[in-house]
Amino acid sequence: RAKGEGRNRYCFFEPEMGTKIHARRTLELELRKAVEMGDLELYYQPQVESGSRQIAGFEALIRWHHKERGDIPPEEFISVAEDSGLITEIGRWVLEQACLEAMSWPDSIQVAVNVSPVQFRSAKALLSDVRSALLLSGLPAHRLELEITEGILMQDTAANLELLDSLRRMGVHIAMDDFGTGYSSLGYIRRFCFDRIKIDRSFINDVTTSKDSQAVVQAVCGLCSTLGIQTVAEGVENEQQLQFLFDEGCSLIQGYYIARPMAVADLQRLIVDWTAAL
Numbered sequence: 001r002a003k004g005e006g007r008n009r010y011c012f013f014e015p016e017m018g019t020k021i022h023a024r025r026t027l028e029l030e031l032r033k034a035v036e037m038g039d040l041e042l043y044y045q046p047q048v049e050s051g052s053r054q055i056a057g058f059e060a061l062i063r064w065h066h067k068e069r070g071d072i073p074p075e076e077f078i079s080v081a082e083d084s085g086l087i088t089e090i091g092r093w094v095l096e097q098a099c100l101e102a103m104s105w106p107d108s109i110q111v112a113v114n115v116s117p118v119q120f121r122s123a124k125a126l127l128s129d130v131r132s133a134l135l136l137s138g139l140p141a142h143r144l145e146l147e148i149t150e151g152i153l154m155q156d157t158a159a160n161l162e163l164l165d166s167l168r169r170m171g172v173h174i175a176m177d178d179f180g181t182g183y184s185s186l187g188y189i190r191r192f193c194f195d196r197i198k199i200d201r202s203f204i205n206d207v208t209t210s211k212d213s214q215a216v217v218q219a220v221c222g223l224c225s226t227l228g229i230q231t232v233a234e235g236v237e238n239e240q241q242l243q244f245l246f247d248e249g250c251s252l253i254q255g256y257y258i259a260r261p262m263a264v265a266d267l268q269r270l271i272v273d274w275t276a277a278l
């Protein structure tokens with residue numbers, strides 16, 4: 001941006017950069033307060049089996065209700081939490097809260113929790129946070145699924161394999177989130193023995209119109225079903241997408257077409273109504 005701007009040519013620290021840094025710093029301080037004040041909340045979005053349409057699980061999605069600015073989306077504050085180290089504390093709270101809340105759902109329904117790459121890099125802390133969330137809540141390990149993004153696996157393969165292995169030995173499930181957005185190949189699916197692969201929303205979004213997205217979805221669903229790994233489609237918004245995914249053998253469906261993420265207070269009703277309608 002500085003390039004070709006005449007007299008500003010040598011100024012690579014632009015005023016608006018200072019403003020941006022300041023805004024992030026303010027957000028960080030407010031987030032710290034929000035953690036203390038309990039202004040964070042978990043919403044849950046159902047994942048249903050594509051054939052039977054039974055609810056298999058809920059993904060926990062964090063919400064920040066800001067007193068003055070209303071709801072701030074996780075895309076805006078998770079990176080601030082990661083840069084400031086606050087994510088450790090937030091991540092621990094998310095794990096605990098999600099496991100506790102899952103205890104009041106039917107045994108057949110699991111809970112999926114997003115884990116930041118920053119948490120994943122502190123293997124010991126993550127293992128101990130997962131263990132205490134399970135102990136504290138009494139949730140059986142097999143009802144907890146951790147969602148990690150493919151970026152995590154880029155470096156440090158041996159250490160990553162070991163951490164995934166330790167988590168799996170505890171009995172928790174591991175899903176790869178946003179598959180297809182990073183650099184990982186289909187080979188990763190096999191190497192890291194994921195329980196589930198979540199196909200990124202961008203492919204689902206145009207799966208009924210784009211040949212490329214169709215090819216990706218077909219390849220992932222085909223390979224995963226051969227390997228006995230479940231596939232989850234995220235961001236399913238209509239019946240045509242659902243039908244395509246079902247035909248390709250995609251195991252689970254998540255998206256606004258089924259339900260939007262909702263407050264925990266609304267879940268019992270959803271479970272009852274949904275099950276009654278099947």
Ligand code: C2E
Pocket residue numbers: 045060061062073074075078094114115116147177178201234235236237254255256257261
């Ligand atoms: P994600 O894990 O890939 O979560 C899926 C996102 O897609 C959620 O956005 C969800 O609300 C949205 N979504 C679901 N169905 C549809 C649909 O049909 N259409 C569209 N357009 N969107 C849909 P959300 O809740 O804003 O979260 C965004 C991201 O923030 C998450 O992406 C995840 O990476 C991160 N995040 C959320 N909660 C946590 C958390 O507790 N910890 C960490 N580390 N990250 C979190």
Ligand code: MG
Pocket residue numbers: 059114147177
């Ligand atoms: Mg996720």
Ligand code: MG
Pocket residue numbers: 177178198200234
């Ligand atoms: Mg995702």
Ligand code: MG
Pocket residue numbers: 178200201234
């Ligand atoms: Mg995504």
